[in-house]
Amino acid sequence: MLAPTVRRSVCATLLGAAFAIGAALHGNAEETPKRGGILTYMIPADAPPSFDAHRENTYAVVHMIAPFYSVLIRLNPSNPSDTTHFFCDLCTEMPTPTDDGKIYAFKIRQGVTFQDGSPLTAADVAATWHAIIFPPQGVSSARETWYTMVDKVEAQDATTVVFKLKFATSVFLPALADPYAMIYEKRILDKDPHWYEKNVMGSGPFWFTSYDLGQSIKGTRNPNYYHKGQPYLDGFVGILSPKQAVRVDAIRADRAQMEFRGLPPAAVDQLKQQLGDKITVQTSDWNCGNLITPNTRRKPFDDVRVRRALLLAIDQWHGAPALSKIADVKTVGGIVFPGSPLAATKAELEKLAGFWPDIEKSRAEARRLLKEAGAEGLSFEMLNRNVDQPYLYVGTWIIDEWSKIGVHATQKIVPTGPWYEAMRDGDFGVVVEANCNGVVNPVMDTQKYLPRAAFTENYGGYEDQTEIDIYNKMLHETDFARQRALMRQYETYVIDTKAYGWPMLWWNRIVPAWAYVKGWKISPSHYVNQDLANVWLDK
Amino acid sequence: MFRYIMTRVLAVIPTLIGAATLVFILMRLIPGDICVVRLGSGGGSFSEHSVQMCHAELGIDRPMIVQFAEFIWGLFTLNLGNSMWSGKPVVLEIAARLPISLEIALLAAIVAIVIAIPLGTISALKQNTWLDLVVRTFAIAGIATPSFWLGILSIIMVLDVTQAITGTPWMPPIDYVPLWKDPIRNLSMTLLPAITVGYRYAAVSMRMTRSTMLEVMREDYIRTARAKGLLAKIIINRHALKNALLPVVTLLGIEFAFLIGGLVVTEQVFNLNGIGRLFVLAVQNQDYTLTQALVMLVVAIFVLTNLVVDLLYAWLDPRIRFA
Numbered sequence: 001m002l003a004p005t006v007r008r009s010v011c012a013t014l015l016g017a018a019f020a021i022g023a024a025l026h027g028n029a030e031e032t033p034k035r036g037g038i039l040t041y042m043i044p045a046d047a048p049p050s051f052d053a054h055r056e057n058t059y060a061v062v063h064m065i066a067p068f069y070s071v072l073i074r075l076n077p078s079n080p081s082d083t084t085h086f087f088c089d090l091c092t093e094m095p096t097p098t099d100d101g102k103i104y105a106f107k108i109r110q111g112v113t114f115q116d117g118s119p120l121t122a123a124d125v126a127a128t129w130h131a132i133i134f135p136p137q138g139v140s141s142a143r144e145t146w147y148t149m150v151d152k153v154e155a156q157d158a159t160t161v162v163f164k165l166k167f168a169t170s171v172f173l174p175a176l177a178d179p180y181a182m183i184y185e186k187r188i189l190d191k192d193p194h195w196y197e198k199n200v201m202g203s204g205p206f207w208f209t210s211y212d213l214g215q216s217i218k219g220t221r222n223p224n225y226y227h228k229g230q231p232y233l234d235g236f237v238g239i240l241s242p243k244q245a246v247r248v249d250a251i252r253a254d255r256a257q258m259e260f261r262g263l264p265p266a267a268v269d270q271l272k273q274q275l276g277d278k279i280t281v282q283t284s285d286w287n288c289g290n291l292i293t294p295n296t297r298r299k300p301f302d303d304v305r306v307r308r309a310l311l312l313a314i315d316q317w318h319g320a321p322a323l324s325k326i327a328d329v330k331t332v333g334g335i336v337f338p339g340s341p342l343a344a345t346k347a348e349l350e351k352l353a354g355f356w357p358d359i360e361k362s363r364a365e366a367r368r369l370l371k372e373a374g375a376e377g378l379s380f381e382m383l384n385r386n387v388d389q390p391y392l393y394v395g396t397w398i399i400d401e402w403s404k405i406g407v408h409a410t411q412k413i414v415p416t417g418p419w420y421e422a423m424r425d426g427d428f429g430v431v432v433e434a435n436c437n438g439v440v441n442p443v444m445d446t447q448k449y450l451p452r453a454a455f456t457e458n459y460g461g462y463e464d465q466t467e468i469d470i471y472n473k474m475l476h477e478t479d480f481a482r483q484r485a486l487m488r489q490y491e492t493y494v495i496d497t498k499a500y501g502w503p504m505l506w507w508n509r510i511v512p513a514w515a516y517v518k519g520w521k522i523s524p525s526h527y528v529n530q531d532l533a534n535v536w537l538d539k
Numbered sequence: 540m541f542r543y544i545m546t547r548v549l550a551v552i553p554t555l556i557g558a559a560t561l562v563f564i565l566m567r568l569i570p571g572d573i574c575v576v577r578l579g580s581g582g583g584s585f586s587e588h589s590v591q592m593c594h595a596e597l598g599i600d601r602p603m604i605v606q607f608a609e610f611i612w613g614l615f616t617l618n619l620g621n622s623m624w625s626g627k628p629v630v631l632e633i634a635a636r637l638p639i640s641l642e643i644a645l646l647a648a649i650v651a652i653v654i655a656i657p658l659g660t661i662s663a664l665k666q667n668t669w670l671d672l673v674v675r676t677f678a679i680a681g682i683a684t685p686s687f688w689l690g691i692l693s694i695i696m697v698l699d700v701t702q703a704i705t706g707t708p709w710m711p712p713i714d715y716v717p718l719w720k721d722p723i724r725n726l727s728m729t730l731l732p733a734i735t736v737g738y739r740y741a742a743v744s745m746r747m748t749r750s751t752m753l754e755v756m757r758e759d760y761i762r763t764a765r766a767k768g769l770l771a772k773i774i775i776n777r778h779a780l781k782n783a784l785l786p787v788v789t790l791l792g793i794e795f796a797f798l799i800g801g802l803v804v805t806e807q808v809f810n811l812n813g814i815g816r817l818f819v820l821a822v823q824n825q826d827y828t829l830t831q832a833l834v835m836l837v838v839a840i841f842v843l844t845n846l847v848v849d850l851l852y853a854w855l856d857p858r859i860r861f862a
Contacts, residue, residue: 046820049577049624057578140592142578197626213627213635214820215812216714239714239810246713246810249694253710274708417571417825420579456587457579 033232037537040237042247042259047214050197053180054132057142059526062179064217064238066530069182069202077534080523083440086177101168106161112226114185114203126155127186139193146175168478174441179527205231205533232536258513261526264328264389268512280515282522286507287337288436290394293501297461298429305373307499311354312366313405320505327393330508335446335491338506342442342487352496366405379408383428385419394504395432423459438527443475449494449501460500547849551842562834563607566827573623573825597623619832624824629832639715640813643733644798650737651744659748681742687804689735713810732809740794747790751783792848800837
C-alpha cells in the first residue's frame, strides 16, 4: 500500500505525463507541414568562385546550390544533430559492408530524374564519386584527400554503386555523407568536367531558376522530387549579403526569414528584443573551433615548456561562460567535437594541460615552466585574421589570459590572404586559426593536428613520426572502444605532452528565424541539412 | 575647338598606360595568393597539389613579364579576360554591377545639383544672414557626416519609425531590380542610398557654389552690370552664376566619377551589388584580372569625366574655347 503522499506524487506524475503526451500529440497535429510560399534567406557571404561543389570549399556554395542537388547519403534531416547515424538520400537502404568492412554496395532509387529530364542511374552516382575521389587531370577536387581509403568506385549495374576500400575504417561513412558531394550527371561530366562550375543541374528538391550575378539565387519546387510530398515550399530566394547588419535588418523587416550560418549572441538578442515571439532561435555546438598554433620552428616556441606554459595560462572553464555572451563560442572541449562519442569527457579533459580545474595551480605551473625555460616576461606577436566572430574576440581574450602569467602578447591582425600567406611561409610566432568541418567525423577532423608531412595544412612546423603512428592506428581501428582509447592517446600527445596545438572554445551556432518558418533543424555544421526539402511556412 | 578636344583625348593614352602599369605592379606586391584564399575560404583544408593546379589554371605560374604583356595586349584589344575568382568574363562581372552604381551616382548627382546650386547661391546672396547660417550649418554637417554612417542611421530610423507606426518594421528591398522592370521597387531600393550619398555630395558642392558666387559677385563686370541698371535676376543668372559654376562643374565631375567605384561601404550598408562592393571583393580575393579591369574602368571614367568637364568649361567660358 502506497503512502498518501507517494500516491499523490504518482497521480500527479501520471496526470502530468498524460498532459504532456496530449500536448505533444496536439502539437504534432498542428505541425502538419503546409505547402506553398517562397522562403527568402540570407547567405552571409559574397559570391563563391564557382557553382562546382566538388571544387569549392566555401559554405556559400552549399547555401546556394544544395537545394538543387541530391546526395548519396546524409544525416537525418529531421534530426541532423545526431552525427552518428546516416540515412539514404539517393540510395534505397544503408548497406551492410562486406569483405570485413571493405565493400559497400548501395542500391540506387529508380525513377529519379535530373532537371533536364534525364534519368539518374547508378552510373551518374559512380561517375560523380569517381570525379571527387580520382579527379581527372586538370580538374580539382577539394576533398579528394578524405577518400584515401577508397580503392575503387564503380556502377555494378544500373541500380548498384559499389565502393571498394583499401582498408576498413569508421571514417568512410561520415566522409561519404559530405554535403558537398552533390550528384552530377555522367553524360555532362564526360563531355566537360568543368561544366558544373558555371551551371546548375541536379535532381534535388528544387529546380534552378536564375542567378543574379553576385546578388541572389532562385529555385522553384521540383514536381518530380523522389521524397514524396516534399519539398513543401514553392520556391526559395537566397540573397548574398556579407554584411551582418544588413542581414539582421533584413530579418527584422521580414525581407528575409532567416540565415543559416549563425549570428553572434548580440545580434540574436537584438532580434529577440525587437520581434519578441515572432522569432525562434535554434542553437547547437558547432563543429568549428579556434585553434592556437605556435610556430615550433621559431624560438622560444620550439621549447615544449614554453608551449605548455602558454596553454596552462588559459582558463577556458571560466572564460567560456563570459565569452559566450558576446562571441559565438561556448563549449570547452579537446580536439574532438564535444557532441561526439569519441570526445573526451570532462574528467578526461581536466587531466590535460590547459584544462586543469584549478587555474591557480595551472598558472603557477606555467610560471615555473617559463622560468625553467628562461622565458620569463616573454613578449611576442600573435597573428590573427581580421574576422570579428570569433577570431578577434578569442584572440583578445587569450592575450589577457597570458598577461596573468606576465607574458606580453600583441595581435597582428591581417586580412585572409596575408593571413594564409604568413601561415604557409611560417612567418609568425603564434597564430589564431580555425578548424572547421562539416559532418562530424572525429578521426578525419583531427587531421589538422598532424605534422605537415602527413597533413599539408598544419602550420606548426613540426615533424613527429610517433604522432603519425598513433593517428594511423586510430584510422585503421574499427573497434569503437579501442579507437576511443587511441583518440585519448592522440589527444594527450598533441595537447599535453607536446602542446603542438591549443584547441580553444568550440563555436556556438545560433540561428534565428521567423517563427513561421518550420521544419528546418539545426545541426553542428552550417554545411549540413541545407537542401530545404523539409522547410515549410506556417503562414 | 577641334584641336582642343584632340589634345585632351590624346592626353588620355599615357594616363591609361601609367595606371595600367601601376595597378599591375601594386596588385602583385600585396601578400597573399588567390588560390589559397579560394581553397581555404571554407575554413577547411586543401593540398599543395590543389594550389599548384589552381596556379596553372589561372596562369599565375607564368613569368610576370608574360602576364603583363598579356594584360596590356588585352587592354589594346579590349579583351579584359576572365575573373580569376569566378572564371566569368570580367566584362560580364562589371556589366552586372555597373547599372546599379551608375543609377546611384546619377540619382546622387541629381540630389546634389538640386540642393547645392540653389542653396549655395542663396547662401552667397544672403551672406551673413540667418539663412546663410542655416545653409552653412547644413553643408558643414553634410561634409562631416560619413555617408555610410548616415546610411546605417537612416535604415535604423526607417525600421524603427515604421515599426512604431504600423507595428511591422519595413526597410527598402535588398535585391536589385532594374528600373525598367519594376520602377517602384527599384526606386524604393535606390532612393535612400542616393539621398545619403547625395547629401555629402551636395554639401561639398554647396560650399563651393557659395564661395565662387561670393567671389564673382565682387567682380568688376557685375558692378558694371548693376550700374547699367540690369535686373538682379539677370545679373545672377546670366552673368554671375554661369561664371561661378566653373569650379563647381569640376567638383561635380570628380565626385560623380568617384561615386561609380567609391561607394564601397555605402554599397555594403544597403546591400547594393555595385562596382564598389565588387572592387573590395576583387582586392580581397586577390583577383588580379578583375581588379586591374576595375581600376582601368574607374580611370577611364575619371578621364572621360575630366574630358566632359573640360568641354563644359569651353562652353561656359569662351576665353578657353578661343584661346
